[in-house]
Amino acid sequence: MHILYIDDDTIASFFFKKVCSVINRNNLVINIAKNGKEALDFIKKTDVMPELLFVDLNMPIMDGWQFLDHFKEINNQQKEKSVAVIVSSTLNPEEIDKAKEYNNVVKFISKPITTELVEDLLNKYCKASNA
Amino acid sequence: MEFEFHPLLIIILIIFIITLLFLLYNESTDHQKKIRNKNKKIKRYKLIEEITGNTFWEWDIKKNHLVFNRLLKREYGYNPKKINQNIEWWLERIHPEDSVDVSIDLYKFVAGKGEATWFYEYRFLCADGSYKHVLDRGQAILRDKNGSVLKMIGTMQDVSVIKLEEERLKQLDKAINQSREVKFVLENIDDDTLPTIIYINDSITNLLGINKKNIVDKPIDEALSDRLKEKYLPKLKLAIARKMEFSFEENVYTTDGDSIWINFTIYPIEISGEESDFWIGIIYDITNQKLRQLENESLIKELIVKNNELRHFSYITSHNLRAPIANLKGIIQLMLQYDPSKEEVIEYLNALDSSTNLLNETIEDLMKVIIIKDKLTVEKELLSIEDIINQIVKQLSISISEIEPDITTKFEVKILNLNKSYFESIMLNLISNSLKYRKLDQTLHITINTFLKENQIVLEFEDNGIGIDLERNKDKIFGLYQKFHNRSDSKGMGLYIIKNQVEAMNGTITVESKENIGTKFTLTFNP
Numbered sequence: 001m002h003i004l005y006i007d008d009d010t011i012a013s014f015f016f017k018k019v020c021s022v023i024n025r026n027n028l029v030i031n032i033a034k035n036g037k038e039a040l041d042f043i044k045k046t047d048v049m050p051e052l053l054f055v056d057l058n059m060p061i062m063d064g065w066q067f068l069d070h071f072k073e074i075n076n077q078q079k080e081k082s083v084a085v086i087v088s089s090t091l092n093p094e095e096i097d098k099a100k101e102y103n104n105v106v107k108f109i110s111k112p113i114t115t116e117l118v119e120d121l122l123n124k125y126c127k128a129s130n131a
Numbered sequence: 132m133e134f135e136f137h138p139l140l141i142i143i144l145i146i147f148i149i150t151l152l153f154l155l156y157n158e159s160t161d162h163q164k165k166i167r168n169k170n171k172k173i174k175r176y177k178l179i180e181e182i183t184g185n186t187f188w189e190w191d192i193k194k195n196h197l198v199f200n201r202l203l204k205r206e207y208g209y210n211p212k213k214i215n216q217n218i219e220w221w222l223e224r225i226h227p228e229d230s231v232d233v234s235i236d237l238y239k240f241v242a243g244k245g246e247a248t249w250f251y252e253y254r255f256l257c258a259d260g261s262y263k264h265v266l267d268r269g270q271a272i273l274r275d276k277n278g279s280v281l282k283m284i285g286t287m288q289d290v291s292v293i294k295l296e297e298e299r300l301k302q303l304d305k306a307i308n309q310s311r312e313v314k315f316v317l318e319n320i321d322d323d324t325l326p327t328i329i330y331i332n333d334s335i336t337n338l339l340g341i342n343k344k345n346i347v348d349k350p351i352d353e354a355l356s357d358r359l360k361e362k363y364l365p366k367l368k369l370a371i372a373r374k375m376e377f378s379f380e381e382n383v384y385t386t387d388g389d390s391i392w393i394n395f396t397i398y399p400i401e402i403s404g405e406e407s408d409f410w411i412g413i414i415y416d417i418t419n420q421k422l423r424q425l426e427n428e429s430l431i432k433e434l435i436v437k438n439n440e441l442r443h444f445s446y447i448t449s450h451n452l453r454a455p456i457a458n459l460k461g462i463i464q465l466m467l468q469y470d471p472s473k474e475e476v477i478e479y480l481n482a483l484d485s486s487t488n489l490l491n492e493t494i495e496d497l498m499k500v501i502i503i504k505d506k507l508t509v510e511k512e513l514l515s516i517e518d519i520i521n522q523i524v525k526q527l528s529i530s531i532s533e534i535e536p537d538i539t540t541k542f543e544v545k546i547l548n549l550n551k552s553y554f555e556s557i558m559l560n561l562i563s564n565s566l567k568y569r570k571l572d573q574t575l576h577i578t579i580n581t582f583l584k585e586n587q588i589v590l591e592f593e594d595n596g597i598g599i600d601l602e603r604n605k606d607k608i609f610g611l612y613q614k615f616h617n618r619s620d621s622k623g624m625g626l627y628i629i630k631n632q633v634e635a636m637n638g639t640i641t642v643e644s645k646e647n648i649g650t651k652f653t654l655t656f657n658p
Contacts, residue, residue, distance in 0.1 A: 014482055018465055092446040111453065
């Protein structure tokens with residue numbers, strides 16, 4: 001079970017890792033990327049398609065939207081099983097609306113992430129790998 | 132011999148008597164006819180008097196006998212039978228300013244040296260002491276061998292009303308000519324040409340500098356400039372064909388070359404409720420109005436931009452305040468929910484510390500921006516750019532002694548009139564950025580130049596740092612919370628604050644940059 005957390009905020013990333021560690025699930029592999037470009041590079045290099053992507057929006061070099069656009073272009077059979085969650089502190093309604101244009105985005109959540117939320121998402125979208 | 136009437140004689144006598152009677156009868160009816168005719172003539176004469184309202188007179192020059200008809204009473208208040216019926220009476224009642232000229236002209240006529248008819252306009256004294264304007268017209272009815280007039284008749288026509296009307300029209304014309312608006316009248320003379328300007332007031336010269344003579348009696352389109360014709364002629368023709376009001380507002384040039392805004396309007400007029408061939412036109416100066424309107428429009432545009440900026444600012448600031456708070460909230464939640472080990476507590480506390488520091492810095496930055504945005508006018512003073520750079524170098528002495536940058540300056544303009552704290556902050560930010568985003572394997576070169584160009588003070592700040600990918604970040608470079616590098620210590624506020632400070636001092640800032648080559652900022656200020 002692969003999770004890719006994309007955020008330039010190092011404290012938020014640290015916090016996310018802590019949340020995952022307290023959930024205490026087996027086979028949970030968590031990778032962190034500091035921006036969209038790092039995330040794309042990671043996927044291309046390792047050929048690992050994360051089942052769950054957490055994407056922050058405001059990031060240097062390549063922001064969350066640009067990442068989602070590039071992600072669409074990736075050819076990978078595993079991609080269909082993969083879902084993305086936008087994690088942001090934004091209150092801008094335009095951005096919340098824009099998220100609806102992406103088919104693979106299943107949720108738009110406000111920080112902070114809670115353990116309940118991550119567990120919910122794992123239950124909903126990662127059953128196959130659990131079984 | 133017996134005397135007896137010869138029957139023939141009797142017959143002759145009878146015939147004679149009959150003829151005499153007949154003649155007598157005839158004579159009397161003829162006389163009656165004549166009287167009737169005379170009465171008729173008098174009636175007709177009176178009728179003409181009534182209609183024309185003119186006072187008739189007859190002057191026998193030899194006898195110096197002047198008679199007026201009864202209208203003298205009605206029109207001027209004198210009983211024609213009770214006046215001194217001579218020319219002196221009449222002359223005495225002519226306005227002193229007119230009487231000399233009138234008498235000279237009249238005697239010239241009487242002497243036979245004038246025209247066939249005599250006429251003169253003068254002021255005539257009425258019985259009530261007022262003067263009336265009179266048009267007097269006379270004709271000789273009897274002349275002697277030399278052509279001198281012996282008898283003449285004439286009429287006195289009261290033209291006071293006409294005179295008043297004339298005076299009123301003159302006043303009206305003056306008033307119209309004094310009005311600031313250009314007013315003109317058009318007449319549709321034939322259908323092949325556009326209506327002709329038959330009247331235009333002097334304001335056309337005052338407003339546009341155009342000479343009236345150049346456009347009067349010409350079709351309206353000939354008075355328009357080529358640019359206006361191209362723009363409005365089809366619409367003007369259509370409006371005229373449909374007898375509809377037509378107007379436009381346009382920026383035009385006077386003959387002196389001044390730029391003014393005018394409103395041009397023409398509309399058809401009705402005369403006694405019926406369509407006519409006349410149009411009224413008005414041109415007036417709307418420059419002030421238009422400038423105010425344009426000013427308002429640009430103000431509204433500016434406000435919309437400002438408003439959008441503020442909306443953006445509030446979204447971004449709320450985002451950037453919420454992010455560290457979310458971290459604080461999340462970590463505290465975790466610490467409370469799950470029992471952390473001693474090592475974990477230290478880890479958590481470090482994260483909390485970083486988050487609170489970030490939050491604090493963010494709030495401080497925002498305060499700076501709000502202060503810049505809040506101030507409408509910035510106090511300026513004369514600053515030595517050299518002093519300021521030296522001061523900043525001192526302030527950054529720790530990192531500078533470590534990095535050892537090569538700073539070269541060339542100040543053609545040494546003294547700047549700017550806000551001290553803003554300018555210090557700008558230079559500090561630029562130098563700190565250069566130090567922060569330098570290439571680690573090369574000596575950092577910073578060049579700072581000032582010079583005058585096109586009446587503007589230009590400040591160029593150039594480094595050989597890692598640069599920014601402008602292709603990708605063109606619109607964002609001076610945006611709020613835009614970060615271009617993965618540095619945990621960058622908050623993405625520096626360039627935003629610089630731009631706001633530069634603009635608050637009515638300056639501009641642009642950037643050129645190439646990744647791995649360097650960055651050059653160009654600032655311009657008014658001298």
